[in-house]
Amino acid sequence: MSVIYQTWPWYVAGFLIGMVMLSLIYFGKNFGMSTNLQSLCSMTGLGKRIEYFDFDWKANRWNFVVVLGAMAGGFVAVHFMSDPTNVAINPKTIELLSQMGIDAPNGQLMPQALFGEQIWESPKSILILLGGGILIGFGTRYAGGCTSGHAISGLSNLQLPSLKAVIGFFIGGLIMAHFLLPLLF
Amino acid sequence: MNTLKYFLVGFLFGIVLTKSEAVSWYRIYEMFQFQSFHMYGIIGVAVATGIIGIQIIKRKNIKDIDGFPIEIQEKPRDNARYWIGGISFGLGWALVGSCPGPIFILIGAGFMPVVIVLIGALIGTVIYGALKSKLPH
Numbered sequence: 386m387s388v389i390y391q392t393w394p395w396y397v398a399g400f401l402i403g404m405v406m407l408s409l410i411y412f413g414k415n416f417g418m419s420t421n422l423q424s425l426c427s428m429t430g431l432g433k434r435i436e437y438f439d440f441d442w443k444a445n446r447w448n449f450v451v452v453l454g455a456m457a458g459g460f461v462a463v464h465f466m467s468d469p470t471n472v473a474i475n476p477k478t479i480e481l482l483s484q485m486g487i488d489a490p491n492g493q494l495m496p497q498a499l500f501g502e503q504i505w506e507s508p509k510s511i512l513i514l515l516g517g518g519i520l521i522g523f524g525t526r527y528a529g530g531c532t533s534g535h536a537i538s539g540l541s542n543l544q545l546p547s548l549k550a551v552i553g554f555f556i557g558g559l560i561m562a563h564f565l566l567p568l569l570f
Numbered sequence: 571m572n573t574l575k576y577f578l579v580g581f582l583f584g585i586v587l588t589k590s591e592a593v594s595w596y597r598i599y600e601m602f603q604f605q606s607f608h609m610y611g612i613i614g615v616a617v618a619t620g621i622i623g624i625q626i627i628k629r630k631n632i633k634d635i636d637g638f639p640i641e642i643q644e645k646p647r648d649n650a651r652y653w654i655g656g657i658s659f660g661l662g663w664a665l666v667g668s669c670p671g672p673i674f675i676l677i678g679a680g681f682m683p684v685v686i687v688l689i690g691a692l693i694g695t696v697i698y699g700a701l702k703s704k705l706p707h
Binding site: 389392393394395396397398399400401402403404405406407408409410411412413415418419421422423425426431435436437438447448450451452453454455456457458459460461462463464466471472474475477478481482490494495496499500501504505510511513514515516517518519520521522523524525526527528529530531532533535536537538539540541542543544545546547549550551552553554555556557558559560561562563565566569 | 573575576577578579580581582583584585586587588589590591592593594595596597598599600601602603605606607608609610611612613614615616617618619620621623624627632634635636638640642643644645646647648649651652653654655656657658659660661662663664665666667668669670671673674675676677678679680681683684686687688689690691692693694695696697698699700702703705
């Protein structure tokens with residue numbers, strides 16, 4: 386039984402994520418998490434002011450149910466399926482992080498430096514999380530999809546536009562990880 | 571059952587992304603430092619599974635659960651939106667270590683600071699919605 390507590394191997398995870406996408410296609414839907422951001426905004430009535438949000442968000446209610454399931458899955462996995470051997474990243478990565486003052490995982494998914502309780506008292510930390518969120522929300526809606534919609538669904542359907550988007554994701558990610566993060570920490 | 575199947579697919583997605591640590595800030599940073607194959611393996615196998623599955627669906631004309639033909643939307647043939655939007659997304663992804671799926675999964679798992687990321691993502695969505703007609707696509 387210990388296999389369920391350990392880090393799941395990439396080939397198991399990759400296969401199951403592919404099956405999640407195919408299941409949604411079989412249900413007559415498509416796999417795209419960032420569409421929920423647009424639906425959430427539309428729910429608030431923004432469609433009266435901004436055309437982009439003027440659509441029938443209720444048609445996307447199934448996707449909110451997927452999100453609720455995913456949240457429950459995250460809760461179960463973190464609280465009942467974890468052990469201290471988790472998040473065993475490369476020691477060289479830990480070394481790079483320590484140069485920026487970011488703590489090693491020690492079995493935790495998220496670094497205290499960015500997601501610890503102390504961030505509520507640090508305007509800089511809050512701005513980093515808020516700014517990261519804005520870049521994600523703006524970027525994914527501009528590009529018309531995120532990791533699920535472009536990297537998984539789009540590439541699986543051999544869509545050239547999705548390849549452009551994924552290359553864009555990596556250009557942005559590499560700039561952040563190599564040049565901007567060291568300036569911020 | 572109609573609603574339950576979406577919940578179950580989401581539940582599996584949440585467990586898999588958490589147990590493979592694709593929701594972890596550390597794994598995303600490690601990926602962008604090219605110091606592990608793990609994330610590349612996950613994305614690669616997911617896409618390979620998807621390509622095979624979609625080819626089978628197309629060649630065998632498999633119908634969906636309600637008996638309708640399966641149509642998979644083509645992405646618009648634009649340029650600027652993919653490069654500019656993609657780079658913006660990537661900058662955020664590497665900064666806070668989570669894309670939209672993991673944002674929800676992590677909040678469900680109880681990581682409350684991720685709520686700030688979600689608020690940011692909604693603000694970013696509104697900014698895009700408001701500027702859409704003025705942006706190159």
